[in-house]
Amino acid sequence: MKRFLTLLTIALSLVLINHSCKPKEEEPGSIYGVVTDKATGEPVKTAGVELQPLGLKTVTGSEGQFEFNELEAGDYKLFVTKTGYVELVSNTIVVKSAQTAKGDVQIEKLPAALKVVDDKGEEISELDFGNQYDDVSRMFSIFNDGTEVLNYEIVKTASWITSLSVTEGTLQPGATKPVVVNIDREKLQVGENTTTLHITSNNGSKQLTIHVEKLKVLNVVDNDGNEVNELDFGSDNNDLSRTFNIVNNGGSVLNYQITKSVDWISSLSSAEGNIDGGGTLVIVVTIDRAKLPIGDNSSTLIITTNNGNKQLAVKAKKLAPEMLIVNNNEQEITKLDFGTSNVSMTFNIFNNGYETINYQITKTADWIESISNMEGTLDARLKKPIVVVINRNIIPLGANNTMLQITSDIGSKQLEVKCNGGNIVTSAATDITETSAKLKGYTTNSTYTEKGFYFGDNLNVTTKYVVEGNDFSYQLSDLGRGKTYYYKAYLIHNNITYYGDVKEFTTEGIHAGHECVDLGLPSGLRWATCNSGAGSPEEYGNYLDFYEAEDATWGGNWRCPTKSEWEELKSNCAWTWTTKDGVNGYEVVGSNGNSIFLPAAGYSNESSLHYVGSKGYYWSSTPSISDFAYYLYFDSSGQYMDHYYCSRGRSVRLVAE
Incomplete structure (x- = not known):
């Protein structure tokens, strides 16, 4: 019995093992999706959907949905069609056992076959009738741009569109149909009027905007x-x-x-x-x-x-009536300017009022010789020329001006009259030599009775030279060398003498080969520009004893100055301690602005020099007591006359008459 139970257990186990080793049967899958418009996202109904490679077909529902069931696991594609849309083959859809795959697709509309065009075939979206009263008709065309017959309809809503030549019909592919639009402007509202024509078809629709403006009657x-x-x-x-x-x-x-x-x-x-x-x-x-x-x-x-x-x-x-003063171009003026040469000028009195006026002109300057039409009447809107003549023989030199007073029934005016009587100018002297020069002048006055120059060796010029002829110049001679002279031009006009500015010149200062300067001294004495034995004003030159200095000369009338002549130089010139090119000394400036430089050369005693650069010692030609003689001594604090032994070596500055 025990053996039997064991055999039964083994048999049942073998049965179970055999059953578990058989392959399991697979369950079917499915595809579910929605077809939508690519542009709007709206679902597309009644679209055809074919499942490839099986060839199964279905049609989308009212919400664009479709479904394929009982599908074996594997790869599939969808072929979608719809009138008016571009055909579409989807990407691969993988179906798995017992699962529903998502198969949503978007399809794109074909371009609408319905087009609204003008007479040139260009698409339009509006018609503009403008605002002209007799402009009541416009035309457009419907064009079938598709491959199938187009059924269309046109609907209007505005009562002022009285008729359309076509309201519905069919068009073969590529055909065009003209449509005439007529309006009644009496039915328009004043201002801008706008309406829309609605054009629909089995392949697209359009809206055409109509603009019309109605002006006020x-x-x-x-x-x-x-x-x-x-x-x-x-x-x-x-x-x-x-x-x-x-x-x-x-x-x-x-x-x-x-x-x-x-x-x-x-x-x-x-x-x-x-x-x-x-x-x-x-x-x-x-x-x-x-x-x-x-x-x-x-x-x-x-x-x-x-x-x-x-x-x-x-x-x-x-405007209020007014008397105007105008030129010949009828431009209002306020002055007449005769300049330096004109003797006659014209202006006009203009009656800008509405009635005849009386007027009068009054002058005050005696050099206004005459005025034409100084008083009279002047009709409205007319002008009268007035000629003004001046007498240049009695006009003073320089700028002159006066006023003409012009009075009338409708107001008064002042007119300034200007003229220039000319001038007298002292020009720079020319052709200057050691002993001669030419005085020059200039005038713009042509009515003078006499002209010339006043001349002298100081600012108070008193010598008179009358100039004849047109050339305003005078030749001087026998002048002193290196001497400064003064002069001014003059002229007599209308018994009045007019003068130019005082000018000056200096004759060339070379005397016997050496330069001299006129310092404007009362004596007229000219001083050398450098020391005896020096080549420039800054050089110290020779150191001479009194006897050598007394006889020193460069020829001509060069000589050593006297004590009183040194004192004249001290009293009549400005002395300034200065340094010139590294050399200390005095800058001596005369009343006429000319100057000389006296270097601080010091003095010599036998073979040695003393106080060079800090003091100056200059001999005069005037002896003192015994073996003494006078000399000029200076340092930075001042200048003094002193006397000492004649044997000392000192500087010499020569003078010339």
């Missing part, structure tokens, strides 16, 4: 078509007329009447009448400025019609 405009609300005549007395245009923008006759309320609006080219529909009438407005009150004036033209009214402001300004 009564419109007042200028020549450029701009609305006019005002006519401004300004203040110009010659500006007497203005124009405007009445435009009938309606379709029926416009009856109009224009009313004015002031007498200074003298006339209207048309005060009432009729204007046909779409017509324009030009109105000329004329004013009478004589009837205008002085100042700003305004009035209103009232335009009444059977289809609207309009008020038009009219403005004009009347």
